[in-house]
Amino acid sequence: MSLLHKLKREIYVLDGESFAWLLREGKHEIQIDHNTMGQTCGILPVGVDSSRVITKGLKWDFGDVSTSNHLVPSIPLITIETSRPVLWTCEIKPL
Template identity: 40%
Template sequence: MALVILNQPIPHSDTPLFPALWQRATYKLCVDGGGNQLYSFGKRTGTLDKYIPDVVVGDLDSLEAGPRAFYSSKGSVIQHYSDQDSTDFMKSLKYLDTGLRAGQDPKKCVVVVFGGINGRLDHTLHALKVLVNEHTNRDILVISTENLTFVLPEGKSKIEVNKEVDGPTCGILPLAGEAVLTTSGLRWNLDHFPSTFEGLMSTSNIIDDPEVYIETSRPVVWTSEFRPM
């Protein structure tokens, strides 16, 4: 698993979500100003030396001098990409494609993005665009203390729900064009329902069953309320 940390605050609370993700991750990447956020989190929690990323990647216009010097001294790679036609989030995926570990295929590695679906609206929309564009190349989950978001491919999918942390609210977003949807396991199920961004969408739905089945004619974004323990 690769953990990608975007430039959004890492909450300091009793929720062990971020430490748990960090512990499970094989690769840890900060995306430009995400290095500032990780550094700030480490200072607030007294754990600076515990959270050292493998790499800080991007055009590095947001990375502050203090975090840059600290992580560099701890062995983190500071990778600058000058390409202005791709965002820092896209640059992090480019870096993953070079492979952080010899002999491993980075595209077989699940990418968990911390943050991204909160904060600035343009950043949120871009994160959703990257999810849709990249879904055939790799599995990407965007996770926060409020939401869990990922792409369901064309065809049939099953979502196993842990009701202690998932839901109850959810939505299915047809961001790749009109999708004809059939579902089961939701409060308001759909039966060959044509869904478009300009027209009708299934938002503020409710997860009723521990397994949700969705059939779609095009890739769609699934998002659910997330309550990490």
């Protein structure tokens, strides 16, 4: 996670259960593919002590980081606005 923060390019981390990437400060729109993305997602600060986060399109939209939130099956796009870098994580549906 620290390395993602230090590098100045987009890097996606993928394993058999989830994927993640760094969201730098600002507003981000993420297209959701409900055929491959699982229900659980999270937003974690990276290399900073805190971040103000505003989400739209998640099950629990609020102004804070969250290690466990949920995607809503009927919503294909989520918006995340952050004051500091955060790590976006999302589970992958099992095959």
